[in-house]
Amino acid sequence: MKKHAIIVAGGAGTRMGATLPKQYLSLNGLPVLMHTLNVFYRGNPAINLILVLPEKDFDFWKELCGKHLFSVPHSLVKGGHSRFQSVKNGLEAIPSSDGLVAIHDGVRPFVKEEVIEKSYQEAEKTGSAITVVPLKDSIRKVTDDGKSFYQEREYFRLVQTPQTFRLDKIKQAFDTEERYYFTDDATVYEHQGWQVSLIPGNPENIKITTPEDLAYAEFLLSTREKT
Numbered sequence: 001m002k003k004h005a006i007i008v009a010g011g012a013g014t015r016m017g018a019t020l021p022k023q024y025l026s027l028n029g030l031p032v033l034m035h036t037l038n039v040f041y042r043g044n045p046a047i048n049l050i051l052v053l054p055e056k057d058f059d060f061w062k063e064l065c066g067k068h069l070f071s072v073p074h075s076l077v078k079g080g081h082s083r084f085q086s087v088k089n090g091l092e093a094i095p096s097s098d099g100l101v102a103i104h105d106g107v108r109p110f111v112k113e114e115v116i117e118k119s120y121q122e123a124e125k126t127g128s129a130i131t132v133v134p135l136k137d138s139i140r141k142v143t144d145d146g147k148s149f150y151q152e153r154e155y156f157r158l159v160q161t162p163q164t165f166r167l168d169k170i171k172q173a174f175d176t177e178e179r180y181y182f183t184d185d186a187t188v189y190e191h192q193g194w195q196v197s198l199i200p201g202n203p204e205n206i207k208i209t210t211p212e213d214l215a216y217a218e219f220l221l222s223t224r225e226k227t
């Protein structure tokens with residue numbers, strides 16, 4: 001089946017508080033987004049890569065590509081006002097409903113090539129593949145009145161991307177009004193009444209969200225270079 005990937009990077013990065021949106025910040029001399037696109041391309045150069053960016057940044061991105069001699073083939077699609085709208089725009093840019101699509105946060109540059117490949121395999125079999133990792137810390141549920149309660153962590157998972165789907169199903173799922181609980185693509189899919197399949201992600205596949213994450217990302221890259 002034809003494989004597509006939508007890399008969403010249409011956000012403003014407000015929690016990072018930097019002058020540039022976090023997807024363009026430098027990690028070891030290369031913008032975060034280029035690291036992410038490189039992983040997909042290295043894993044399988046035949047994947048049709050669609051990069052979703054704020055439309056106002058298209059020229060800036062092209063300049064960055066020139067500056068870094070970045071030649072991974074990809075097409076640009078304009079972002080929306082929310083992650084949901086950005087993904088929807090990415091899906092509309094794929095004319096066919098046959099095939100598979102991995103939806104991935106541009107700010108998760110540490111996804112492993114084998115995780116991406118396994119997500120396509122699972123989505124081909126069952127319709128969906130959501131990457132998750134188990135919790136390492138204990139968790140507590142806090143309530144509005146200031147109390148907190150033990151929770152059994154075995155019953156919880158942290159949700160990452162890629163979230164990979166059969167195109168016909170995810171296009172149908174996104175043909176709906178946005179809801180407040182659509183925090184990722186799995187929630188949109190299951191709104192149809194369909195169960196998602198979970199597969200193991202890789203724990204270092206963090207979402208770069210705040211300045212500490214960027215520092216940790218630099219550290220991860222430096223340890224990789226030494227091995």
Ligand SMILES: Nc1ccn([C@@H]2O[C@H](COP(=O)(O)OP(=O)(O)OP(=O)(O)O)[C@@H](O)[C@H]2O)c(=O)n1
Pocket residue numbers: 008009010011012013014015016023052079080081082083084086087105106107207208209
């Ligand atoms: N309108 C939006 C909002 C988010 N995203 C993308 O969705 C991913 C996960 O979102 P998040 O980490 O929340 O990014 P931002 O929205 O940029 O961050 P913040 O909430 O701190 O502003 C990011 O790659 C982000 O660029 C997007 O494509 N379009």
Ligand SMILES: C[C@](O)(CO)[C@H](O)COP(=O)(O)O
Pocket residue numbers: 083105159160161183184185207
């Ligand atoms: C899609 C996601 O990265 C899965 O963990 C996450 O839900 C995005 O959340 P955010 O509110 O955009 O940070």
